[in-house]
Amino acid sequence: MAATTHTVTNQPPPLVGYDVFANDPALTEGIARYVADGRQDEAREELGRLGRAAGxxxxxxxxxxxxxxxxVLHTHDRYGHRVDEVEFHPAWHRLLGHAVTAGLTDAWSRPDGHVRRTAGFITWTQAEAGHGCPLSMTHAxxxxLRAEPELAAVWEPLLTSRIYEQELRPAAEKGGALAGMAMTEKQGGSDLRATTTRAEPLAAPGEYALTGHKWFCSAPMSDAFLVLARAPGGLTCFLLPRVLPDGSRNSFRLQRLKDKLGNRxxxxxxxxxxxRTWARRVGEEGRGIATLIEMVAATRLDCVSAAAAVMRQAAAQALHHTAYREAFGSRLADLPLMRNVLADLALESEAATTLALRLAAAYDADTEQDRHLLRLAVPAAKYWVTKRCTPMVTEALECLGGNGYVEESGLPRLLREAPLNSIWEGSGNVQALDVLRALRREPPALHAFLTEIGTARGADHRLDRAIKGMLTELADLEGIExxxxxxxxxxxxxxxxxxxVRYAPPEVADAFCASRLGGDAGAAFGTLPHTLDLAAIVARARPVLDR
Incomplete structure (x- = not known):
């Protein structure tokens, strides 16, 4: 009886065996837009290999x-010696090794490096998001470290290397290394000025002994960590290696691993x-937060890119499922209401990816104008894109119905991952207050931002009205916080x-301006105006299997 009743029909094939990069027009068009003509073929070939591997x-x-x-944390070996090591499943090392080999820890050593790395980061982390953390911190x-040229000469070649070596050894014996960071303390959270970890100078210049506790240390298996501690001259940045030059282990005591919602x-x-924890000073004493500013900006951009990757994978799963699944006599994707939901998901994903690539291009250009733009645009993008990730993944999961609520679909893992990037590197309030700080203290940043958005003025009346409304908000600083x-x-x-408006097809720009700027949509996904070309938006975003 079981054999005759358990006939499997009306199920989509697995979304596997496809090129994650080539199937994302926001990524492919971004490469065409920002990578120089003579380097585009090489970039597409490299990202295509990564995209096929990710899929x-x-x-x-x-x-x-x-x-x-x-x-799994191992604090001691069988004989009682402290080892303070974290054991990972071999799959983790395969993911991380592939990413390092693909150059995802380095945007600094080649032209168009940030755009190419950001596109690769969005592509590869769709296979698994958790290992994006050490990739991001190593890159950032x-x-x-360039604030201390002697340290940079030793560590930069290792951090930008395409060699993955998981064993802990002295830096001089390794072909590649990973970096983490340990900033947050339990009494301070995002308020780094509440740091109580102490740094006592040692006899050798630039060397210190640290005493304290860090509440969150990201990627504790890394070869070195950037940390904040209070030196005699104030809050200071330090580089803390896991293994000392003589081959002995630094005193780096792992107390416990966090039991997190996602990012498992x-x-x-x-x-x-x-x-007894030995560290080298990076930058001047008392300038710790200023020394870390560039690292924070780079990791915040990666939070945008990581959220864009989660959003794209969620949208891809929903688009793929509904393209094959039938209900009420039609493919789900052809039903008007489902098409509206899918178009809305695709729209949100494309907007996030397009913004991430523009910020990466500003890093590559590195003009004064672009640096000012990044000062405002990075925290604003980090605030908004990461906030949109969770409700979007929830909606994508619903497109699969009960199947989406089952672990095997992969959507629950994406949903647990979705809130992460809105918390890491400063939660929403921290980002919003950082934008206000830049507006008050750095007028050129606002000028650069207005110049950027002003290039599209006159192209869409809803965008023009939204810009005017934003300027009205900026003009009234009473109670602005x-x-x-x-x-x-x-x-x-x-x-x-x-x-x-500048770069996407007209149907995409029209739908975004109508729903996000013109107010012609509801609060939930799937409330786009029915007069829009929703079928074209869905067709543009749907992944296609290679077979």
Whole structure:
């Protein structure tokens, strides 16, 4: 009886065996827009290889295994010696090794490096998001270390290397290394000025002994960490290696691993520095936060890119499922109401990816204008894109119905991952207040932002009205802190609208301006005006299997 009743029909094939990069027009068009003509073929070939790997059965299996078998802390060996090591499933090392080999820890050593790395980061982390953390911090540590040229000469070649070596050894014996960071303390959270970890100078110049506790240490298996501590001259940045030059282990005590909502494949730890913890100063004493500014900006951009990757994978799963699944006599994707939902998901995903690539291009250009633009646009984008990720993934999950609520679909893992990037590197309030700080202290940043969005003025009346409304908000600074979230949301939306009006197909730009800037949509996804060309938006975004 079971054999005759258990006939499987009306199920989509697995979304596997496809090129994640080539199937995302926002990515492919961004490469065409921002990478120089003579380097585009090389970039497309490199990203295509990464995209096919990300869409392969192997990578998807690695992602599932790395999350099903989370890291395990070993504080001591069998004889009672402290070892303070984190054991990861082999799938984690395969994911991380592939990413390092693909150059996802380096945007600094080649032209168009940030655009190419951001596109690769969005592509590859769709297979598994957790290992994006060490990739991001390793990449972002480079500009901070450049504040201390002697340290940069040793560590930058290792951090930008395409060699993945998981064993802990002295830096001089390694072909590649990873960097983490340990900033947050339990009494301070986002308020880094509440740091109590102490740094006592040692006899050798630039060397210190640290004493204190860090509440969140990201990627504790890394070779070195950037940390904040109070030196005699004030809050200071330090580089703390796991293994000392003589081959002995630094005193880096792992107290426990955090039991997190999502991001299960990645380890986050509490760590203790016991007064024998050796570190090198990076930058001047008392200038710790200023020294770390560039690292924070780079990791915040990666929060935008990571959220864009989660959003794109959620949209891809919904688009794929509904293209094959039938209900009420039609494909789900052809039903008007479902088409509206899918178009809205695709719209949100494209806007996020387009914004991430524009910010990456500003890093590559590195003009004074672009640096000022990044000062406002990065925290605004980090605030808004990461905020939109969770409701969007929830809606995508619903497109699969009960199947989406089952772990095997992969959507629950995406949903647990979705809130992460709005918390890491400063939560929403921190980003909004950072935007206000830039507006008050750095007038050129606002000029650069207005210049950027002004290039699309006159192209869409809804965008023009939204810009005018934003300027009205900026003109009234009374009680601005209480209104900061609303202001930053408007800034992010007009920036996304400006980019889509300039670069996206007319149907995409029209739908975005109508729903996000013109107010012609409801609060939920799937409330786009029915007069829009929704079928074209869905067709543009739908992934196509290679077979």
């Amino acid at each position: 392969s059965a192997h990578a998807q299996q690695w992602g599932e295994q790395a999350n099903r078998h989370p890291p 540590a480079v500009p901070t 494949s990645n380890a986050s730890a509490e760590v203790e520095f016991d007064g 209480a209104r900061a979230r609303r202001l930053v949301e408007r800034m992010a939306l007009v920036l996304q609208g400006s980019l889509l």
